[in-house]
Every structure is written in structure tokens, then in C-alpha cells.
Amino acid sequence: MLVKTKGVVLKFIKYRETSIIVNIYTECLGLQSYIINGIRSYRTKRNKIALYQPLTLLDLVVYYREEKQLQRLSEAKCQHPFYSITLNPKKSATALFILEILSKTLKEQTENKEMFNFIWDSVLKFDSGELPAENFHLVFLVRLSRFLGFLPQSAKEIHEELKNELDEIWLHSHEGQLMDQLLTCGYSNSPVLSNSQRANLLKVLLSFYRWNMEQFGTIKSLKVLNQVFK
Numbered sequence: 001m002l003v004k005t006k007g008v009v010l011k012f013i014k015y016r017e018t019s020i021i022v023n024i025y026t027e028c029l030g031l032q033s034y035i036i037n038g039i040r041s042y043r044t045k046r047n048k049i050a051l052y053q054p055l056t057l058l059d060l061v062v063y064y065r066e067e068k069q070l071q072r073l074s075e076a077k078c079q080h081p082f083y084s085i086t087l088n089p090k091k092s093a094t095a096l097f098i099l100e101i102l103s104k105t106l107k108e109q110t111e112n113k114e115m116f117n118f119i120w121d122s123v124l125k126f127d128s129g130e131l132p133a134e135n136f137h138l139v140f141l142v143r144l145s146r147f148l149g150f151l152p153q154s155a156k157e158i159h160e161e162l163k164n165e166l167d168e169i170w171l172h173s174h175e176g177q178l179m180d181q182l183l184t185c186g187y188s189n190s191p192v193l194s195n196s197q198r199a200n201l202l203k204v205l206l207s208f209y210r211w212n213m214e215q216f217g218t219i220k221s222l223k224v225l226n227q228v229f230k
Contacts, residue, residue: 002074003028003064008119009056010103014040021070022052025102025119026060030110034062035070051076054099055085055123083127090133091126093228096221097137104216105148105209115147125187134198134229135182135190141205142183150212155179158204161211166204175200199226 005028012022018041022034039049051058061075085091102119122140125131145151152158155176159166170176179201181191193201202222210216 001064002061004061005029006079006116006120007032007058007060008102008116008123009052009054009058010099010106011054012052020049020052023103024058024060025106025116026062027113027116027120028111029062029064030108030112031106032062032064032071032109033069034073036073051078055095056082057120057123080124080127084129085127088133090228093221093225094126094133094137097219097225098140100219100221101141101144101209105144105213112147118143118147122187131187132190135193136187137225138182138198138201138205139185139187139190141202141209145209145212148213150208152183152208154183158208162204162207165207170204179204195229198229202226 005026007024007026010023010025010031012020015021015035018039019035019037020039022036023031024034025031036052039052050056057079059075059077059079060073063072063074065071085095122143126133126136142151152161155171158179159168159171159176175197178191178193178197182201185191202225206219206222
């Protein structure tokens, strides 16, 4: 059947000589993989493959068959050309980090419009140029955890789960207080952080994700992210 939906591109891989397989998190069908034939052919306009660059926001018409692992696209249009993500080094590094987080956490092939809308709106806000880039990834991690089912209510709760990694001093330190602020803020009113505080809070949040999600593993883009925010 044909389904009209919005989608956020996560990644694509080359397939055979001229095709790609693209992973897209969709509004109506959850995470889906689509095979697109001939898009890397010299006969195909080069700008078509730009539609499937990571985090691109698409309007889609797709063929859907429940028993198939690889679906096909009928139509794909870019809904929002990026304004700043590709031009700002800090935003580009943050985008890579967010993509890696999403690739590790988005698994369901079912509709979850609330989570989809959060991701879609977050990408739009991030690209708008109206928000500071420095703390965006921290707030994103906190807010995404709510949709994943393990949003911490306080720094104390994080400490209880990670007590083998975090001593009592951390809980009552300034960073513990900053974590409490981070857990309740939005993108536009996050706390003022030094580079070292930002890196430490990120380390704690990733440990919290690791504690709550099996096979979360390491984040390869973390080194680049910490480097650009030094």
C-alpha cells in the first residue's frame, strides 16, 4: 500500500554499483529501510542523492509491505533545506553526534508520532540559527530519554543508578546542581556551562544511557564533539 509520511534521514549505504539503502525514521511507520535503485548512475542528476544526506527532513510517499525488510519509495521531497547545520563546525559535529545517538536508540518499526515530532522539531530548531549550539546535544539527550522511557527526575536519581561511577561529592557539587537544571530546561534556557562542565555532564548522561540501554556501546563521534567545544 501507499503511505504518505514525513521522515528524518539517518544514514545511507551504497548498494551494488548504482543504488543505495537508506534508513529513515518516519512519522507513520517508525524506522524503515528503503532501497533506491540507480541513484548513483551517471545518468541520474547528482543533486538527487543530496535528499538522503543524514538529518535531511523529507516529505515522502512510500510503498509499504509489512513482511518486507526493504521498502521502496514512490516520492521524496526535501521539506526544509538546511540553513546552518552544514556551515557551522560546531553544529556539524553536534549533528554527527545526534545521528549516532539516534542510530543506537531508534529501533521500532512502528508509529510513534510524539517521538517523531520531537526529533523533527529539534532538527528544525537546531538549524534555525536562533539557539546556541553549545548545549543543544545535552538537552537533546535529556529530552530524548523521556521517549525512551528512562528520563531521570534528578541528579540524585542518576547518582543512585551510577553510584559505582559517581561518588557522593559529585551529587552535592556544582555539577550536580547543573545537572538538576539541565533536567528541567529547554533548548533556549539551558544553564551556562564551561567546556569542562559540558564535557563532564555529557559523560554522565552517556553513562546513564549505557546503564538503561543494552548494547548502547561507545559513541565514536564523542571525541570530535569534545574537540570542537574545547
